[in-house]
Amino acid sequence: MARTVGIGTQSFETVREKNTFYVDKTSFIKEWWENQDDVTLITRPRRFGKTLNMDMIKCFFSNKYEGRRDLFEGLDIWEDEKYRELQGTYPVIFLSFAGIKGNTFEVTQQQICIKISDIYEENRYLLDGDILSENEKKFYESVSMDMSDAVCSMALNKMCIFMHKYYGKKAIILLDEYDTPMQEAYVNGYWEELVAFTRSLFNSTFKTKPYLERAIMTGITSVSKESIFSDLNNLVVVTSTSKQYETAFGFTEEEVFNALDEQGLSDKKEEVKMWYDGFTFGDKKDIYNPWSIINFLKFKSLKTYWADSSSNGLINNLVQKGSSYIKTMLETLISGKTINVRIDEQIVFSELQYSEDAVWSLMLASGYLKVISSEELNLTRESENEYELGLTNREILFMFRKMILRWFSSAKMETNGFVRALIGGDIESMNEYMNDVALKTFSSFDSGKHISEKKAPERFYHGFVLGLMVDQTENYIINSNRESGYGRYDIMLEPVDKENIKYPGIVIEFKVINPRKENSLEETVEAALQQIKEKDYDAELIKRGVDKENIHHYGFAFKGKEVLIDGD
Structure with missing residues (x-):
């Protein structure tokens, strides 16, 4: 009989008690335990079962679940007698940073303090009797939502000591979604403050301690050790390219x-x-x-269940405001091809706006890209490899298409009007619509930080080409030829139906005005049209079966947000 499928249940106890659909991942417990690593950080994309697996480990080891063999009978882990004896025998500290998404450092800091103080509230029985000294009880009472940084940084470490005194066993710490506050800090501009706070907390909690048995952290990204793990020499990092726990998640x-x-x-x-x-x-x-x-x-x-389960805001921002290089690489991916880039799996969030390769590293860690092949470039740095990457699957392709179309949602009517004019050869309307589109959406492609007059319009127009690619896939095969210089960007729209004269072949040359060579947009657009003729771009379309009489040429000349289009 088919089990009932529940959505969003992250409680292992609930899943087992209700016998809802569950894929047995208890072999992960054995693999992790036998690796005997002090502190393990495992990164996987969002919604890949990280929280359910962490809750499973809590239910297995926590002495609060002593005797709950019913939760594990019939599963892989219960076949081994040695592990049956381990069930319910350790004090476990479990906390999740998944909901910590403050807009300011002060809010995030207090949210973390609340999470830790909740653990102290749950274990107030530790204050009973004379197990803890008076000073230890005083520290215990000092832990609150408004505790000082010094108290907060030591709180989890102290809890391990208190539990060891009470139970006579070292504690296991499980920290789920450790990097959620990091991503929020980057987006909201308080990265440096949170790094300093988190580094102190993590180093105090996870550095080799006599009262910590083992610890696991999970997250989406591997934040660079230099940022928050600088003093941890006992940390094992398992990323998507590591060969440990390959089937434990997903x-x-x-x-x-x-x-x-x-x-x-x-x-x-x-x-x-x-x-x-x-x-x-x-x-x-x-x-x-x-x-x-x-x-x-x-x-x-x-x-697109997984792709739609999050706003994908960070990825959207990095691509939309990113360089022309990033947009053209995404164009390659959307067309079904692969890209070759260097990947460092230790994400440095503070470098995301300046390092183009860091964007691909984040996309890989987040699950939007998959590894096709890799080549080690530097034997002295394991993390620095060149990877051939592609979009993960059809769901991700559709996600990026939706994301790109949303870039132009504020000018949807104008964009649609422009495309109709482009196909119909109405140059006057093309000029009107394109200038309206640029006016309404230009700023969303400009990060506003040291972007030159040349680079800023390029980012918009490369983004516009991506919009054409995803909006006209039924009618056109869109090919592009990119070159550096003054915003040169050629595109060819090859009609899918070569016999349908309603869809002509289209050749477009983009040029940003070069004041050293041209005095006006009229001169720039003429140079663009002349380049189409000199390069004989029609030959490619004709070779692909497009009638020469049904090919339109357009030159686009740009100066900031101002656009001039002409054709022949």
């Missing part, structure tokens, strides 16, 4: 296909694979994101 293809069989959806395997397969961890390929699979099992409809 669903393998076998697990997905078994689930489809159970739910009577065996005939949907190929469609599900096309939409949701593609993640790779270590050497293990064909990993599926659990959120989309679980939603598909419940609603039996192919949709």
Whole structure:
């Protein structure tokens, strides 16, 4: 009988007690325990079962779940007698930073203090009797939502000591979504303040201590050790390219296909694979994101469940305001091709606006890109490799298409009007619409930080080409040829139906005015049209079956937000 599929349940205890759909990941407990690492940081994309796995570990080891064999009977871990003896035998400290999303450092700091003070409230029995000294009890009482930085930084370390005194065993610490505050700090501009605060907290908590048995942290990104882990020499970092815990998070293809069989959806395997397969961890390929699979099992409809479960705000901001290089690389990815870039999996958030490669590192860690192949460039730095990357799957492709179309939502009517005029050869309307589009959306592509007069318009117009790519896929195959210089950007729109004269072949040359060569936009647009002729761009379209009489040429000349279009 098919199990009921529940959405969003992150409590292992609830899943097991209600016997709802669950993919057995308890072998992760054994793998982690036998690796004997003091502190482990595991990064995986969002909604990949990190919280449920951490809750599973809590239920397995915590002495508050002593005797709860019913939660694990029938699962992989319970087949080993040695691990049956371990269940419910350790004090466990569990906390999650998933909900810590303050707009200011002060709010975030207090949210962290509240999380820690909640742990102290849950364990107030430790104050009973004479197990703790008077000074220790005084410290215990000083832990509150308004505690000082000094008290907060020591609070988890002290809790390990208190639990050791009470139970006679070292404590296990589980910290879920450790990097959520980091991403919020970057977006909201208080990165440096939070780094200093977090570094003090983490070093005090996780540095080799006599009262800490082991610890696990999970998150999406591996924040650079220099930022917050500078004093931790006992930290093992497991990223998406590491060969540890390859199948512990996410669903393998076998697990997905078994689930489809159970739910009577065996005939949907190929469609599900096309939409949701593609993640790779270590050497293990064909990993599926659990959120989309679980939603598909419940609603039996192919949709962008995982991609739509978050605003993707940080990625959107970095791409939209990023350089022309970033936009043209994304263009390559959307067209189904791959890119070759250097990846450092230790994310330095403060460098994201200045390091183009850091953007691809973040996209890889977040699950939007997958590794096709890699080549080690520097044997002295394991993290510095060149990777061939592609979009993960169809769901991610659709996510980026939606994201790009939203860039022009404020000028949707003008954009649609421009495209109609472009196809219909109405140059007067093209000028009117394009100037309106630029006026309404230009600033959203400009980060406003040291962007030159040349670079700022390029970022908009490269973004506009991406918009054309995703909005005209049914009618056109869009090819581009990029060169450096004064904003040169050629695109060719090859009609899908070569016989339909309503969709002409289109050649466009983009040029930003060069004051040293041209005195006006009229001269710039004429130079653009002349370049189309000199380069004989028609030859490529004709070779692909487009009638020479049905090819339109357009020159686009730009000066800031001002646009002039002409054609022949």
